[in-house]
Amino acid sequence: MLLSKLFVPITKDLPSEAKIKSHQLMLQTGMIRQSSAGIYSWLPLGYKVMKKIENIVREEQNNIGAQEMLMPTIQSADIWKESGRYDDYGEEMLRISDRQKREMLYGPTNEEQITEIFRSSVKSYKLLPQIFYHIQWKFRDELRPRFGVMRCREFYMKDAYSFDLNESGATLTYNKMFYAYLKTFQRLGLKSIPMKAETGPIGGDLSHEFIILAETGESKIYADKKVFDISIDRYKDEKASLEKMKNDFSKYYAVTDDKYKSTEFDKNVKKENQIETKGIEVGHIFYFGDKYSKSMNCSVDTKEGKKIFVKMGSYGIGVSRLVAAIIEAKYKDNKMKWPKSVSPYDVVIIPSINKNDSTNLTKAKKLYEELKKNSLDVLLDDIDENISNKFKKHDLLGIPFQIIIGSKSSKDLFEFKEVNFESKMLDLNQIIKQIKN
């Protein structure tokens, strides 16, 4: 893509409410544009990053055998009255009345809807266990939307729902999802820590939040620093290994402020290992047994012909929020560097452009075509502006690899730079190898 043709409307005057780095950077690089309070349009650059995140989330859901589907955004109030949450949810739920005066709502979550689908179609234990997920827009009418897409009203979320016959089956499913989450965040370049958490309006007895460390986070967290040393690569998607994984994580104290008790913290964690900091919630999983299946009469026949209420869990990842969370985690020393897996482009070519001399631009265009032929997604900064302004701009755009075409480049060698590393003179093949590595 030529930068001169790419629609990246850069906001120069930041609005006063853009207080955290991710909000500022997403406006500065034209990733998003506010449409109304807490509601954003995703412009091409932001959209690309979000889609890459979405695809990684999807692949890891598929890897544990979850089936993708898609529930609508607008739900009938009736099912929420059945579960008893219609009144509980309060003003955060966007309530709508259609032209026939039917009570509808913009779904803030989908436990009721999936339970209704399941109960109407599944009557026997034979289809269990089952995990369904969808990636869909949701709406929560926050009183004070803030921090850009981090705490907005219309947001994009992966939510999964599981159905099991009994608690031991449900525990295995919960562990699978726990594993899929750690895998997902690892592929997104993030170190996430599962922490015991309150269940809030979803309900239930067991719940973990997945938190990444960031000074700007809204959650206070308390943890034993040893929990950060556990690598997900040690485990695999098999019952025994998954149990070991959950036990290993449970050995170390790691909670958000809801669950924090200073006496417990001091009792369980040596002073020198205590970490008190802030974090961003990027995922949240719940096991709530028959909370919805009972109130909504969702049962299956067991092998023995008995009716039992299915055991359910739900599992969320904030896909749009992750775009901001990654920025909060990766922006350092006035520079953004996107993880390769979600960068809007694989590499950017930055020619030094001089009005009276098109040599660099011509060279850059040739290289651009070569890299595209090698299936790389390349951005060419063909804009006529001075090179130091260009570098400042690319510090924000955060594409992890740069090729600088200026005085240093010779006929076949180009100045190649991975952000935060020294630049090297490389030829085309070496460059392709470095990027694809």
Added chain:
Amino acid sequence: MLLSKLFVPITKDLPSEAKIKSHQLMLQTGMIRQSSAGIYSWLPLGYKVMKKIENIVREEQNNIGAQEMLMPTIQSADIWKESGRYDDYGEEMLRISDRQKREMLYGPTNEEQITEIFRSSVKSYKLLPQIFYHIQWKFRDELRPRFGVMRCREFYMKDAYSFDLNESGATLTYNKMFYAYLKTFQRLGLKSIPMKAETGPIGGDLSHEFIILAETGESKIYADKKVFDISIDRYKDEKASLEKMKNDFSKYYAVTDDKYKSTEFDKNVKKENQIETKGIEVGHIFYFGDKYSKSMNCSVDTKEGKKIFVKMGSYGIGVSRLVAAIIEAKYKDNKMKWPKSVSPYDVVIIPSINKNDSTNLTKAKKLYEELKKNSLDVLLDDIDENISNKFKKHDLLGIPFQIIIGSKSSKDLFEFKEVNFESKMLDLNQIIKQIKN
């Protein structure tokens, strides 16, 4: 995928309102489930088909240089008041009041929103021409939602918006989109005919609907049968060729009932070439000049320093509706056959299963693994039911290739069948070749 694990809840008792084949078949094969009037959940099978359609639509938009972005579903009423459409739109627009009593709405279309984004960021002719598109859920509060996803309330749509400096540029953009639409529908296995149409609530002077023939269509159409002989393969995405394409189509009479006049039809089309039938609208494109740019004050500076209102067009494809439209076009003689490009699976293996003999199922599972290794998306019907019921079920599921494992199959040869063709005995490599061809 094993059919026993796939969530395809089959509706046996069709509701009385399911009058057309696509609605019936989508319920019978568990592709969708109604959530409330005119609002549907897309279950795994339906979701897969819709996603494949979406991807083809996306690729053809990208091929003509359109940039993808994503606008939110909920819009502020303010911009609709600016354009003057807030009152015009009537009760089809789902109006919402948020917790702060702000007037919002669920977008039925996005002309206002994209114009607002464009005017706030683009000030110079230099970024023109430009096409943006998004694929997003929309809502039209139909008085009588019917025909399943064909005329529903919450629907999935690709809508594109173009910005040009002058009318000749805008015509080229219009022709590019015309071309992209014909390419898209061709890849979906559909023969679509562009027809001059009324512009309706979008407005403007020039508009084409893309219609596919189907007895169940809601649009009456009148055409010269010669228009069906024009192949899009004759043209390419270059100015002169695109003009020729539009002229070639314009030579033949082809209109929907809005534009139909019997005297013109008889004057322009020989009796023996006259086609009067019904069709389904699958796409609609509009050129409306400065209708929105003027009312919303969206101008750019020209090279000469003059301010001009940009010339705009909009271009829609109903992605969710296309799932139903393809069924209406492809279901024949009590059998569905999905076009290969959008079939939920590449191939289905149908073993004849006998309670006391697992030979066929074992053979089927081995073949299933082999085909998966060759990157094919395979469905294995491992359900224990009699073979004639299986065949009836697969007549509805419509996967275009079947491998039947029964008495005919020998050690290395399997009964391979493309739906609507004779079956043949083939070995693994021949089967892979046939499917991938």
